[in-house]
Amino acid sequence: MTDEPLDVLVLGGGAAGLSGALTLARSRRSVLVLDAGEPRNAPAAGVHAFLTRDGLPPAELVRLGRAEVESYGGRVRTGAAVTARREGPVLAVDTADGETLRARRLLVATGLVDELPDLPGVRELWGHDVLHCPYCHGWEVRDRAVAVLGTGPNALHQVKLFSQLTDDLVYLRHRAPALTDDEAEQLAALDVAVIDEEVTGLEIADGRLVGARLADGRVVARQALVVGPRFVARSAVLEDLGVEVLDHALGGRYVATVDPTGRTAVPGVWVAGNVTDLSAQVVGAAAEGTLAGARINADLVEEDIARAVARHREGALA
Incomplete structure (x- = not known):
């Protein structure tokens, strides 16, 4: 890794995280997906109700998704995030193997745990x-x-x-x-x-x-x-950053957002998939990831334009 922060760090390499990363990579953003390799649907034989992908083994869906992200210049690696914090204008995430990853924006799609x-x-x-x-x-x-x-x-x-x-x-x-x-x-x-x-x-x-x-x-x-599991969002890293986690009326815990794009109340932090939508199926989680990725890119575009205007003004005054 270089000292230059990523445009976006995505935590979680399931349908939501990979869909968000794909949207961002296609927008020419520097994006890295960090995936702990603990998919919720690993025990299932196939993914269902996902148009054109019905019955596809979950691991194969992830393999195809990773390949698509990488084909546009995005990166995917195995690893777990353990803590997170803000460092000035960027967000820093410490990994289980001792590395610190820094990014301008963070998309968290770490899913949930089924308490059986x-x-x-x-x-x-x-x-x-x-x-x-x-x-x-x-x-x-x-x-x-x-x-x-x-x-x-x-x-x-x-x-x-x-x-x-x-x-x-x-x-x-x-x-x-x-x-x-x-x-x-x-x-x-x-x-x-x-x-x-x-x-x-x-x-x-x-x-x-x-x-x-x-x-x-x-x-x-x-x-x-x-059976009816209790759905509990994997939210530890988000809580480090001060993102609100709420009790669900039907039991379980989910991450709060402030708009339908997955933006949280903490600047620069978005969520998608089961970490915020406990009932989302795979196809819904993928759609949420795409929406979050598009909104993050638009947010970065506005920031980039503001920086360009500032440089332009400085040049005009020189």
Whole structure:
């Protein structure tokens, strides 16, 4: 690295970060993507609901994205950001390997962490037989024996969405509040069986889900389990800079922005993807990255013009 700061440092090399970097590189900005190599969707077999890329393995999407960024002069490297601070007009980020990267603008697309229910087997099957999003993975479990686990405030909403994907659906209330009369009527109308017993773990055979084990010893035979993770933004570096992190109404934590482009209240800092939009799918995160990249470039253009005008005035007075 030279002493000259980058135009933009992008933290996070998923769909949001790479899309932002691609937009910036195509605008002839010096841009570096620093990626810790911990993609949220790594357990999944494929990316879904992404037009022209449906079913593509997540690692392949990243490989293609990196190649596109690099084809326009952008750089991508593996590494983790550990702290950040402002140094006069630039933003400085310290990496885990002891380097300091400096840039005029910062785009943070570090995503989120899925905090899963603490039940044996859930983590092991996450992204395959254990899932949460009907739009990301619902088609893959269509017409199967599916259960929705009563965790989180969104469980009944998940039941309703998955009811259109399979006729064999069970609601495992687990530790969720008792159903109201209206809720019970809705599930009865949908022909969704309700089991009030607490779940103690999953039964797995040959790496696949075969059922949910109840506290009374029974096993409810199922082929897929829908859970509600708590989504927590990877925000430590942003908090170093004073960016606000908020509690979400449905649980979890997300980074606050001041406009739809992902700009935060801290000058020079933008965010995109799941770090700020907990429900964004891959295609949505990519779109947010593109929008943030375009806005960052426009912001830099205005700064460059102001500098050029200052130099012009100095020359006229000389």
